[in-house]
Amino acid sequence: RGGNRGAAGNRAGSNRGDSGTSGDGGRRNTFVLATTIDDVSQHIQSQGKWILDTGAGLHATDCKDDLIDYVEVENGPIFKAGFGGEGRSPGYGKVEFVTYTEWGTFSVTVTEVWYMPGLGHRILSAGRLDKKGCRILANNGRIFVQMENVSYGGYGTLHEWLDVMEGRLSEGNSGVYYMNIHTKAHQERVKALAVLEQSVDLWHRRFGHLGYEGLGRLAKEGMVKGLNVTADQVKEAAEAKRTCEPCVKAKLTRVPHPPSGNVSNLVLQRVHSDVCEMPIKSMGGARYMVTILDEHSGFATVRLVATKDMVPDVLKEALTLMENQTGKRVREFQTDRGREYVNVRMREFFWDKGILHSTSVPYTPEQNGRAERLNRTLLEKVRAMLQDANLEQGFWAEAVMTACAIRNCSPVSDRGATPHELFHGYKPDVSVLRVFGCTAWVYSEKQHRNKLDPVCEKGVFVGYERGSKGYRVYLPQQRKVVVSCNVRFDEQYPQQDMTNIPMDTVSDDSDSDEEHSASDAGESGVIPGVGGGKSNGAGTTHDGGNIGNGTGSAGGDANIGQESRYPRRTHKAPDRYSPEPGKRHVTVAATTIPKEPSTYEEAINSPEAVHWRQAMDEEIASLHAQGTWRLEHPPQGANVIPGKWVYKLKRDANGGIERYKARYVAKGYKQIEGVDFDEVFAPTGCHATVRAFLASAAAEGMEVHHVDVRTAFLHGELEEQIYCEQPPGYVTGEGGEKCRLIKALYGLKQAGRAWHRKLEAILAANGFEISESDPSLFIKRVGSRVVRVLTHVDDLLIASNCASLMAEVKQYLAKSFDIRDLGAVSVFLGMEIMRNGGELKISQRRYAFDLVERFGLADAQPEAVPMKPNLVQLTAQGIGVVEQEPFEDATKYRALVGGLMYLAVVTRPDIAQAVYRLARYMSKPVPAHWEAAKAVLRYVKGTAT
Numbered sequence: 001r002g003g004n005r006g007a008a009g010n011r012a013g014s015n016r017g018d019s020g021t022s023g024d025g026g027r028r029n030t031f032v033l034a035t036t037i038d039d040v041s042q043h044i045q046s047q048g049k050w051i052l053d054t055g056a057g058l059h060a061t062d063c064k065d066d067l068i069d070y071v072e073v074e075n076g077p078i079f080k081a082g083f084g085g086e087g088r089s090p091g092y093g094k095v096e097f098v099t100y101t102e103w104g105t106f107s108v109t110v111t112e113v114w115y116m117p118g119l120g121h122r123i124l125s126a127g128r129l130d131k132k133g134c135r136i137l138a139n140n141g142r143i144f145v146q147m148e149n150v151s152y153g154g155y156g157t158l159h160e161w162l163d164v165m166e167g168r169l170s171e172g173n174s175g176v177y178y179m180n181i182h183t184k185a186h187q188e189r190v191k192a193l194a195v196l197e198q199s200v201d202l203w204h205r206r207f208g209h210l211g212y213e214g215l216g217r218l219a220k221e222g223m224v225k226g227l228n229v230t231a232d233q234v235k236e237a238a239e240a241k242r243t244c245e246p247c248v249k250a251k252l253t254r255v256p257h258p259p260s261g262n263v264s265n266l267v268l269q270r271v272h273s274d275v276c277e278m279p280i281k282s283m284g285g286a287r288y289m290v291t292i293l294d295e296h297s298g299f300a301t302v303r304l305v306a307t308k309d310m311v312p313d314v315l316k317e318a319l320t321l322m323e324n325q326t327g328k329r330v331r332e333f334q335t336d337r338g339r340e341y342v343n344v345r346m347r348e349f350f351w352d353k354g355i356l357h358s359t360s361v362p363y364t365p366e367q368n369g370r371a372e373r374l375n376r377t378l379l380e381k382v383r384a385m386l387q388d389a390n391l392e393q394g395f396w397a398e399a400v401m402t403a404c405a406i407r408n409c410s411p412v413s414d415r416g417a418t419p420h421e422l423f424h425g426y427k428p429d430v431s432v433l434r435v436f437g438c439t440a441w442v443y444s445e446k447q448h449r450n451k452l453d454p455v456c457e458k459g460v461f462v463g464y465e466r467g468s469k470g471y472r473v474y475l476p477q478q479r480k481v482v483v484s485c486n487v488r489f490d491e492q493y494p495q496q497d498m499t500n501i502p503m504d505t506v507s508d509d510s511d512s513d514e515e516h517s518a519s520d521a522g523e524s525g526v527i528p529g530v531g532g533g534k535s536n537g538a539g540t541t542h543d544g545g546n547i548g549n550g551t552g553s554a555g556g557d558a559n560i561g562q563e564s565r566y567p568r569r570t571h572k573a574p575d576r577y578s579p580e581p582g583k584r585h586v587t588v589a590a591t592t593i594p595k596e597p598s599t600y601e602e603a604i605n606s607p608e609a610v611h612w613r614q615a616m617d618e619e620i621a622s623l624h625a626q627g628t629w630r631l632e633h634p635p636q637g638a639n640v641i642p643g644k645w646v647y648k649l650k651r652d653a654n655g656g657i658e659r660y661k662a663r664y665v666a667k668g669y670k671q672i673e674g675v676d677f678d679e680v681f682a683p684t685g686c687h688a689t690v691r692a693f694l695a696s697a698a699a700e701g702m703e704v705h706h707v708d709v710r711t712a713f714l715h716g717e718l719e720e721q722i723y724c725e726q727p728p729g730y731v732t733g734e735g736g737e738k739c740r741l742i743k744a745l746y747g748l749k750q751a752g753r754a755w756h757r758k759l760e761a762i763l764a765a766n767g768f769e770i771s772e773s774d775p776s777l778f779i780k781r782v783g784s785r786v787v788r789v790l791t792h793v794d795d796l797l798i799a800s801n802c803a804s805l806m807a808e809v810k811q812y813l814a815k816s817f818d819i820r821d822l823g824a825v826s827v828f829l830g831m832e833i834m835r836n837g838g839e840l841k842i843s844q845r846r847y848a849f850d851l852v853e854r855f856g857l858a859d860a861q862p863e864a865v866p867m868k869p870n871l872v873q874l875t876a877q878g879i880g881v882v883e884q885e886p887f888e889d890a891t892k893y894r895a896l897v898g899g900l901m902y903l904a905v906v907t908r909p910d911i912a913q914a915v916y917r918l919a920r921y922m923s924k925p926v927p928a929h930w931e932a933a934k935a936v937l938r939y940v941k942g943t944a945t
Contacts, residue, residue: 052143052167052177054126059110062119066183067093079116089114099181101163108164124179135161141169143177202491203229206433208406209247209384217411223418224409226431246387267423268322270295270332274371275311275340282397285610289400292318293374298412299423300374302404304397306610311340316349326423334358336368378403389437398462398472402436405464434461435491440473443486450859461489600645600728608660612647615662620730623664626714629739634723639676640738641724642667664727665747676722682752683775685792687906690829693777693790697799698840704799705806706825710818712794716744716754752793759791762816792829831906844907848944851899852937862942863935866914886924893925896933903940911936
């Protein structure tokens with residue numbers, strides 16, 4: 001944190017020693033405080049605010065109660081407050097402060113603080129702090145007092161400067177700063193914060209705006225553990241008739257339908273379900289929530305899906321999981337008559353499991369009343385939580401998952417236990433609960449930041465992670481959700497308004513009157529850390545303090561009135577998280593950055609299953625639309641080629657996810673030459689052609705646009721008779737049928753050639769000619785108008801000096817192929833392309849930094865040149881390396897040099913000579929070569945733009 005050293009000198013005429021006592025010889029020793037009575041308002045004084053004064057000669061307070069170890073003196077310093085008053089200090093002592101900074105909460109002791117009755121202020125002298133070894137930095141109206149080598153108790157000593165005090169510049173006086181500190185003598189205020197944390201209103205919000213009656217039952221009947229509020233407090237709040245605005249906006253009272261007299265008396269004896277359509281897509285793309293309710297216990301779970309055809313899959317998974325958790329089996333399943341429940345797939349599932357499927361009479365939702373009531377309860381909580389948090393409606397999926405988990409820990413019947421306890425057999429521990437939508441600070445792991453980056457990121461708490469005992473926090477700047485147990489919260493104040501985040505709205509219409517609600521392929525129902533059958537009491541689940549509520553862990557095990565002398569750091573979990581007997585295991589922090597699955601099974605079982613399923617559906621629909629195959633029984637002895645799903649995350653120039661892509665490909669290496677294929681060559685644009693294409697376009701003032709051809713290879717027609725396996729997850733027919741390929745499927749050896757042949761014919765019919773320099777470049781001239789098309793498999797670059805001619809070419813291509821017009825090019829073949837007027841810049845910045853991260857040099861010092869002279873001589877002649885042992889991992893060396901070579905070939909000719917020298921030792925590198933290669937990468941790190 002940069003800043004100038006704060007001035008900390010004496011006023012004219014002052015003369016002080018370290019103790020602040022007067023000098024010898026009877027000379028009058030007068031200290032003038034820079035602060036005047038007009039600088040600070042009376043209400044600030046009454047709140048016990050301390051001022052850091054860069055012009056004050058010593059520390060002073062007008063309140064004797066602030067001081068401990070008080071010492072009376074006869075010849076104390078004479079003070080003037082700048083308004084004409086004068087007095088002599090009768091003594092001094094030391095003050096113990098509780099300070100609040102971004103690093104945490106500290107206990108700091110300041111010595112030699114003089115008691116000056118009638119002063120009207122509490123003053124800290126910047127000069128005194130400076131002499132005591134503190135460092136004072138001021139920047140942009142803020143001031144920071146730093147100390148070095150701060151001890152962290154069990155964590156040891158941190159050898160760096162930490163902010164132990166923070167303050168802000170006062171208005172109208174550039175030398176006075178209000179500090180964010182409090183004395184131990186004012187501990188009543190801190191205790192008030194502790195009371196606030198455990199207050200009825202706070203627990204009301206933590207429980208998703210649960211009614212006072214339900215909250216009182218939780219406290220009175222001891223249904224949960226970790227609830228630090230009494231039934232009397234709840235009763236007092238209810239009698240005071242406190243108004244909760246989010247509750248008023250979210251909840252309506254309706255006349256209930258009479259309950260059914262036939263009530264189940266066993267867990268899973270009867271399970272209810274409903275599908276609810278939402279008016280807006282969630283952040284993750286879900287449009288429906290599927291609610292599942294056990295009638296006996298009242299335990300509920302939620303699944304989120306993008307389309308209704310996914311409902312049978314999530315129902316099967318959810319019911320199987322519930323049976324495995326309880327050791328019991330579902331006997332009856334009650335729903336409405338929506339098509340998502342009444343279909344062949346569900347009928348077969350119920351038949352195999354021996355489940356009776358009961359349905360309601362059409363247009364009579366009352367007969368599925370329990371599921372309907374569950375939907376209402378969840379949506380009431382969701383509306384209240386979103387209102388309370390000032391969050392956009394697109395966060396409904398996160399809210400409904402949290403609401404369902406909270407509901408399971410709340411009383412829903414008069415049976416004296418929560419649904420969680422009735423279903424799982426043990427009481428939940430609610431000490432981990434936090435207010436949905438509150439501000440949260442997440443610790444950034446070292447591998448994700450450099451030494452100068454902040455140690456944490458500010459986000460919004462959006463729920464509890466299933467299975468990892470972590471908190472889910474949305475980071476607005478990165479537009480992603482991370483999961484971590486190293487989180488600190490501020491639950492006192494609503495989150496800043498986030499209702500302007502753009503969302504994709506969808507129609508409110510349903511396909512049927514029987515269809516009501518919906519979800520993202522996620523699951524909710526259990527708050528991580530609430531159980532396990534055993535508990536060590538509050539505070540054994542997460543390392544998350546409450547910023548706004550004083551210090552403490554998420555479990556509430558810290559005593560607000562007994563501040564530690566050391567800041568609570570968030571990068572290391574306390575010992576209570578170690579997997580010892582009797583203690584819960586907490587997983588390491590993990591972000592929910594999607595990964596590319598390698599198999600179909602990984603895709604459908606991943607957290608992003610909804611996206612991968614949608615991508616596969618689109619691929620299958622495209623394959624059928626193109627007439628890629630027809631199902632046949634292959635002749636005996638035919639070579640049936642296996643296939644596989646390939647998954648890819650398409651990213652934008654900033655590295656964000658643009659779309660999920662799934663492609664079904666043939667395993668072409670199983671083809672037999674001469675039987676399944678002959679010619680396979682197909683031209684693609686080389687990097688030299690791409691650079692020349694972009695350079696000429698920039699020089700001639702042409703616009704360059706990017707067009708992607710969807711399922712390009714499927715347009716190529718095959719001449720051979722080839723059979724392929726049906727795609728996993730989409731097998732149809734009576735059994736034994738294989739795909740007789742009509743079009744070229746990705747993965748076939750001749751697929752690229754067939755596609756290029758088709759594209760070449762289409763462009764030639766539109767007047768394009770093949771360039772003599774590169775067969776992947778096509779040119780068309782119409783008078784002075786020129787349009788060029790550069791092809792690289794299914795990616796096309798189109799450059800033209802005439803916008804209408806470019807539009808004509810796009811329209812012509814769209815008639816023959818299914819294309820995506822990506823507009824002005826920004827990313828092509830891994831190159832980031834930026835335009836500034838008549839200038840085009842190409843870069844591989846993201847690839848370069850990925851390479852740096854991959855080889856563990858994120859924190860390394862950059863090099864000024866690719867290769868130093870001594871290494872040039874070393875790599876040229878092999879001097880000094882003959883006697884060295886071979887490098888321990890030659891494959892790693894080859895991978896690094898290969899990565900550098902790709903950079904050199906595409907955008908970084910400045911490292912070409914160094915990479916050329918390193919490439920000479922690919923077979924038998926020695927440690928000296930490895931160090932030289934890392935030096936090149938460090939140079940790339942320092943020059944990547």
